[in-house]
Amino acid sequence: MMIVLYIIFGIIALIMLMQFVMVIAAKRSKGTKLTGLKGNLKKLESNGTKGLVYFFSPSCHACKAQTPVIKTLQSNYKNVYDVDISKDINTARVFGIKATPTTIAVEDGVINQVFLGVKPKEFLEKYLKGNN
Secondary structure: OHHHHHHHHHHHHHHHHHHHHHHHHHHHHOOOEOOOOOHHHHHHHOOOOEEEEEEEOOOOHHHHHHHHHHHHHHHHOOOEEEEEOOOOHHHHHHHOOOOOOEEEEEEOOEEEEEEEOOOOHHHHHHHHOOOO
């Protein structure tokens, strides 16, 4: 019985450690200058630009909650982009994406903020409106 408890605590500790590593990696990417972007995202490399880039995967359950929020924002703002990492892993690598859903705030060609997990529409709109 005791061994089962050790296994359960070990699994919980491993999950917590993995989440901690993701948060640290996200914080380290802040301030990274973006280069090598393609398509519509290329304009985010320039000074004077601001936008959100949402990274998702079709198999991600949390992404299924976040994607409708992003689609709503895209209908109201021209500078909100989405990237399916299963189709565009290279862009995910440029941004240093380690997990989905991840939303990256870009300003003047630099990663300004990294939002891990599901975020409410109002939270993301604050950034888009300049109230960050």
